[in-house]
Amino acid sequence: MEEKQKGRTICFHCGAVNRIPPEAFQPGKKVLCGRCHNALPEPGVVLDLSPERVYVLIKNSSLPLLFEFYSTQCPHCWRMHPIIERLARRRAGEMMVGRINTDYYPELASGFGVKAVPTFIIVRQGTEVGRTSGVMDEMEFSLWVASRA
Numbered sequence: 001m002e003e004k005q006k007g008r009t010i011c012f013h014c015g016a017v018n019r020i021p022p023e024a025f026q027p028g029k030k031v032l033c034g035r036c037h038n039a040l041p042e043p044g045v046v047l048d049l050s051p052e053r054v055y056v057l058i059k060n061s062s063l064p065l066l067f068e069f070y071s072t073q074c075p076h077c078w079r080m081h082p083i084i085e086r087l088a089r090r091r092a093g094e095m096m097v098g099r100i101n102t103d104y105y106p107e108l109a110s111g112f113g114v115k116a117v118p119t120f121i122i123v124r125q126g127t128e129v130g131r132t133s134g135v136m137d138e139m140e141f142s143l144w145v146a147s148r149a
């Protein structure tokens with residue numbers, strides 16, 4: 001059961017769930033969606049998300065989603081980045097993790113009611129199930145995510 005979930009990744013273009021063995025992703029090699037043949041995001045990697053990708057994921061993803069809203073000016077965000085990256089690797093194929101640069105996409109941030117950075121939002125089946133802001137230590141953050149996704 002557990003093993004089947006490994007390597008699941010959601011296509012940004014059509015929203016299809018693809019089951020890809022992690023070893024299929026090699027540097028410089030594109031892994032294509034089985035439905036629409038566009039390149040797939042690699043499981044376990046924190047994705048840089050545009051508003052379009054955020055909406056494709058929310059609309060289609062059967063995996064839980066963790067979004068980090070951050071700013072390049074924010075030292076708290078820089079402290080959280082390695083924590084998010086390790087979490088994404090640990091939970092590869094179980095959830096999709098992406099970050100949104102609020103300097104580039106302020107409308108997206110305000111659309112989500114994000115008032116401070118970093119803000120973390122967890123979405124399951126199109127519905128927000130958790131939200132927190134500010135610096136957390138790694139254990140606290142992992143437990144918070146695990147309690148919701």
Ligand SMILES: [Zn+2]
Pocket residue numbers: 011012013014015016033034035036037038
């Ligand atoms: Zn696709």
